[in-house]
Amino acid sequence: MRKESKDFLFQLLTTPSPTGYEQPIQKVVKSYAKGFADSMEGDLHGNLIIGVNPKAKRRIMLAGHCDQIGFMVTHIANEGYVYVSALGGIDTGVLPGSHVTIHAKKGPIHGVFGRKPIHLQTEEERGKAKIDIDKSWIDIGAKNKKEAEKLVQIGDCATFKLGVTELRNNLVCSPGLDDKVGLFVAVEAARLCSEANVNVGVFAASTVQEEVGLRGARTAAYAIDPEVGIAIDVTFATDNPGTENPKAAPCKLGAGPAIVRGPNANPEVAELLMSAAKKHKIPHQLAPSPKLLGNDANAIQVSRAGVAAGSIGIPNRYMHTQVEVCDLVDLENSAKLLAHFARSITAKTDFRLA
Secondary structure (H helix, E strand, C coil): CCCCHHHHHHEEEEEEEECCCHHHHHHHHHHCCHHHCCCCCCCCCCCCEEEECCCCCCEEEEEECEECCEEEEEEEEECCCCCEEECCCCCHHHHCCCCCEEECCEEEEEEEECCCCCCHHHHHHHCCCCHHCCCCCCEECCCCHHHHHHCCCCCEEECCCCEEEEEECCCCEECHHHHHCCCCCCCCHHHHHHHHHCCCCEEEEEEECHCCCCHHHHHHHHHHCCEEEEEEEEEEEECCCCCCCCCCCCCCCCCCEEEECCCCCCCHHHHHHHHHHHCCCCCCCCCCEECCCCCCCHHCCCCCCCCEEEEEEEEEEECCCEEEEEEEEHHHHHHHHHHHHHHHHCCCCCCCCC
């Protein structure tokens, strides 16, 4: 991966963007994209839309959601402990002992989720698998409520402590890979399209509030009014001991993007993605999805009079924890695939199904 792209990815991963609080990361995207974008526009919802060749008649939307799961401060106890509620689908099982950062108005406040020592737990508590977030607390080191309230306000957002760890074989570990890697791929694909002088209009949308109902994709798709809309998100890797279904479609890190097939994917879009991957020798996998997807493609497909939707999944281990893992080579190949897909569309390409 080229240095400028890797630096951009790592900046995304170290910038907080919990659902509803995405403004900081949109500034990062805007700064990077200004070097190649023909147009750039934000909206009242918080989406950022980057256009390449925006005046073209045929329009393609590439959506990567910029929001990550997180927490919202709901209560400060007399002893100075901070209580939170979930922003998105938090895995409560990983909370105890986790490092967190509260993104307060005066700056970041570091803390940890506390946990009763095992020595003091009852047998019932030791055997309890589910952790209640409303009974979990964040310790910021404050002596009392008065001190804590000088630092933290009700409604402040928080995330797992942000940072990137590079593992072996091109793997990276970080909270928020869901879906900052998808956002990265959408923007990188737009950059590659700008260098290739594509004939279609390519719109990379950094969408908001996906984790609470695909909300940003709805408004962004309405504004762009694309013919084709492709969601780029993470998907569940099966190459680790946590996979229990031996009949599940294999999905491995390093084996390339997973191209979705199913009712949420226009067959012509899926076929063109597979053809582009084969023609340009891009490693890829197939992701059968008999149900509607839980990503932005779900919302994009039914925008206005309908959109030829598609989706690619980036293999991800340990989703919705603070140690998500992806392969940098998969990110590069995903961006290349989407750029080749855009270049393959001609005046004769027809995505209509009836």
